Amino acid sequence: MAHWQTTRFRIDLRRPQVMGIVNVTPDSFSDGGRFASTDAALAHCDQLKAEGADILDIGGESTRPGARSPSPEEELARVRPVLAHATTLGLPVSVDTSTPLVMEAALELGVDIVNDVRALMRPGAVALVAAHASAGVCLMHMRGEPGTMQGDPAYADVVGEVGRFLAERAAELRRQGIAAERITLDPGVGFGKTVQHNLELLQRQHELLALGYPLLVGWSRKSTLGALTGRPVAERLAGSVAAALAAVQRGARIVRVHDVAATVDALKIWQAAGLPSQNNEIPTP
Numbered sequence: 001m002a003h004w005q006t007t008r009f010r011i012d013l014r015r016p017q018v019m020g021i022v023n024v025t026p027d028s029f030s031d032g033g034r035f036a037s038t039d040a041a042l043a044h045c046d047q048l049k050a051e052g053a054d055i056l057d058i059g060g061e062s063t064r065p066g067a068r069s070p071s072p073e074e075e076l077a078r079v080r081p082v083l084a085h086a087t088t089l090g091l092p093v094s095v096d097t098s099t100p101l102v103m104e105a106a107l108e109l110g111v112d113i114v115n116d117v118r119a120l121m122r123p124g125a126v127a128l129v130a131a132h133a134s135a136g137v138c139l140m141h142m143r144g145e146p147g148t149m150q151g152d153p154a155y156a157d158v159v160g161e162v163g164r165f166l167a168e169r170a171a172e173l174r175r176q177g178i179a180a181e182r183i184t185l186d187p188g189v190g191f192g193k194t195v196q197h198n199l200e201l202l203q204r205q206h207e208l209l210a211l212g213y214p215l216l217v218g219w220s221r222k223s224t225l226g227a228l229t230g231r232p233v234a235e236r237l238a239g240s241v242a243a244a245l246a247a248v249q250r251g252a253r254i255v256r257v258h259d260v261a262a263t264v265d266a267l268k269i270w271q272a273a274g275l276p277s278q279n280n281e282i283p284t285p
């Protein structure tokens with residue numbers, strides 16, 4: 001499957017796609033508060049488009065470890081004006097939410113993709129997306145909830161367990177009538193995982209590709225990069241770009257990043273060098 005079907009766009013995945021992050025939150029782990037005002041968030045959408053983002057991902061809930069969830073109404077008030085603006089920019093727009101109220105409003109605004117770190121597990125979420133003719137969806141794996149997920153995550157086989165979870169969620173969506181070409185999967189770097197777990201998910205990423213869906217991954221500025229480099233969150237640009245390239249080299253089709261310009265440049269060089277990604281052909285599930 002070399003494309004991702006979304007509301008308005010059939011996204012060509014033969015070239016790796018850069019998803020730029022717009023956090024309309026006071027408390028995100030790396031940029032909390034910077035784009036919390038509507039004006040700052042609108043300007044950030046324009047900026048990321050100018051930097052070459054292929055997709056904009058807009059969220060109103062921080063899912064950093066220990067974060068407090070806003071009410072559905074509060075979350076919607078944060079993202080609604082930003083989504084409305086982003087959908088005028090001529091590129092696919094994704095809403096980063098687990099909240100059915102927010103999903104519904106976003107789809108009514110014409111948003112293209114629902115990106116859910118809780119894999120559409122909340123009551124009514126699958127039905128909402130299934131009722132839409134073509135919205136795309138990203139299903140992410142998370143162990144536990146943001147408040148507690150980094151307690152002491154343990155897996156017998158992290159890649160096997162993440163893969164089984166994602167396969168089951170994708171199968172459930174398909175049973176509810178959502179076409180395979182609308183679905184991407186994400187191992188959820190840093191969501192209830194240790195440094196070793198995250199690295200194993202990258203090293204054995206081909207096992208997740210074998211599920212037959214395109215992979216989206218988000219390494220940007222995450223604490224595993226800090227653990228490997230000794231750098232605080234503001235100094236993880238090089239680590240983030242390297243991780244994005246490694247993920248693409250191992251077959252990921254979409255990278256979710258804060259630093260769009262640097263990632264776009266790095267991917268241009270990677271492509272010019274003719275480095276084929278592993279598993280160029282994604283099998284049809």
Ligand code: HH2
Pocket residue numbers: 021023025027028029030059061062063064096115116117138140186188189216217218219256
């Ligand atoms: N990571 C974050 C949020 N949403 N969605 C997907 N599909 N994959 C991810 O890895 C992912 C995600 C966390 O990063 P960020 O948005 O920068 O932080 P916060 O949750 O604190 O707003």
